[in-house]
Amino acid sequence: MEKTLKTTRNRWLARLAAVAVLATAAAGMTACSSSTPAVDPNAKSTINWWSWNPDATTAQPWIAAFEKEHPNITVNQRFIQIADYPNAVRLAATTDSGPDVFGLQVGAMAQQFAPLTTDLAPLAAQNIGSDWQTQLNATDQLNVKGKQVGLPWMITGGGLVWYNKTILDKAGTKPPTTLAEWKDTCTKVEAIGVKCFVQGAKDSWVNLDVYQSIVNEIAPGEFYKAVNGQADFTEASFVQAFDAWKSLYTDGIIDPGALGTTEYPDANDAFNKGEAAMIALGTWNDDHMTTATLATAATTYGPQITSQVFAPIAFPDVVGGAKKTGRLFGGPDVGWAVSAKSKNQAAAFTFVQWLTSSQTAQTMMATSLQTPALKSVPVPDTGLTDPAVQQPALADQATQISNLIGARQISNADVATALGQALSAVASGQMSSSVAASSVETAIKAANQ
Incomplete structure (x- = not known):
């Protein structure tokens, strides 16, 4: 698994505060599935976001950009070192006080955490589009026995x-x-x-x-x-x-x-x-x-x-x-899941949708030279030290x-x-x-x- 906290790997996120103001606005949510009520635009919600990537500092540009577009949803982020992350999430996600949104790696982690997640396929189809699997890269790697346990955020390759x-x-x-x-x-x-x-x-x-x-x-x-x-x-x-x-x-x-x-x-x-x-x-x-x-x-x-x-x-x-x-071999470096125990699933999926398929978030990702999950967003080749x-x-x-x-x-x-x-x-x-x-x-x- 990625695989250890790749601390310097996360540093590229520090650039995103400036990028966020340049990215185009995300499309609004449509009505959610019957099992997940739509977000009331007049109601305030707070969701807890747990991750090993981004960390406590580099998460702030993402939170600021999201809350600017969704002023009634507050995101509280908790950063956990990757060495401690699986056990912390495994225990907390079985309770009502755990995370609403949490990160997944493909492979063993996704397999082990699958019972703790909400199936995102129906929500993705209704809110991103019936062609959501075509719009996003490598969604199959976050599908566990027919259940879409998460949606990809960025795509990376080793080799x-x-x-x-x-x-x-x-x-x-x-x-x-x-x-x-x-x-x-x-x-x-x-x-x-x-x-x-x-x-x-x-x-x-x-x-x-x-x-x-x-x-x-x-x-x-x-x-x-x-x-x-x-x-x-x-x-x-x-x-x-x-x-x-x-x-x-x-x-x-x-x-x-x-x-x-x-x-x-x-x-x-x-x-x-x-x-x-x-x-x-x-x-x-x-x-x-x-x-x-x-x-x-x-x-x-x-x-x-x-x-x-x-x-x-x-x-x-x-x-x-x-x-x-x-x-190259690889796929989603991080996927975002919604906890099956979350009491704020509508707001939680709003955040996951924004991270993975909005122009704002995915343009932020691309500007850091990481391959976005959203295929329509290109990676620029500017600002290089030796083009x-x-x-x-x-x-x-x-x-x-x-x-x-x-x-x-x-x-x-x-x-x-x-x-x-x-x-x-x-x-x-x-x-x-x-x-x-x-x-x-x-x-x-x-x-x-």
Whole structure:
């Protein structure tokens, strides 16, 4: 799961206060379904919004923009660190005093929280339109056994390596496309006293991202069949992917000490401070290509960050003769659910509808270079630090996001845990690739019994 609180990933939201006043107004709500009364325009409502993303500070532009358009609805936001979030929501959402609206990740979290949510499909059809599934990206990933447990807010993809062009230029090297090039790049970067690549391997989610990137080079799309029990995880392609994962350690791309390092904040901080040239992140890091975000980040990472150029590349071919590189996997980074226990469901859905399908909110999302859930809202490519490098990357992402090879999240928590443990064991030399693949297959079979 996303997957850990991606603190700096949320920083792009700080820009939204200025953007909100420029976004067009959202369409008003029509009558709700019979099970959810329409909002009385003369009545005041208060809803409780719980999230790990945005945090307590960066949520304010969203709340201010919403309340400006819905002056009779007050939003109280509670931020909870992602490590504590699932348990906090699981307990509170069973009571009458819990959240009215709360965030979901696709995969295991959506599966586990499904009984606590209101089915949003009828409300979406009546208020967004009968074609709501066509209007919004990847709604299927928030559908659990026919129940629409949430609506998507923004769409992100994994499968990228981010590099600091300023550092690579200083080292006299270029972004790698193969394992051999990656090793050569690391030699040159380390020669100028900078760490080449930083991986927060203590966090299983980023290890799963890297593994998916690798296996998609060998057998594109097979990973998603296998984790759902439609292919055997002991097949050669999955074992080979474990071998390639291990080679990143043995070839010196990933430091063995990475197993004690978190992706957020440890690895991400090192990258932003200019202490490392590369890191495995996804499209959620796109805001780091803008001058506005880097100016904001200077308060945390120092003024040096404002002179850096960050850009993404496809995960390099680390298997030799990859069938395909650069395929993104992902979907809704955050989805918004309405609690089945909420006593303010009409106001709660008004807020969810606004976040996910209004021009105001989705334009705010796009201006931060995040892909909006609402397909009709384009992502601009202005305000970049190096347009010649970054505009092509954004154009490629737009194509990839509309054709994701699979979901980032594994729907079964036990399978995700088994794969995370297997990757750590292979990296540390405690498990062979074939045994690792077998351990994951055992978890998949148990999940599908």
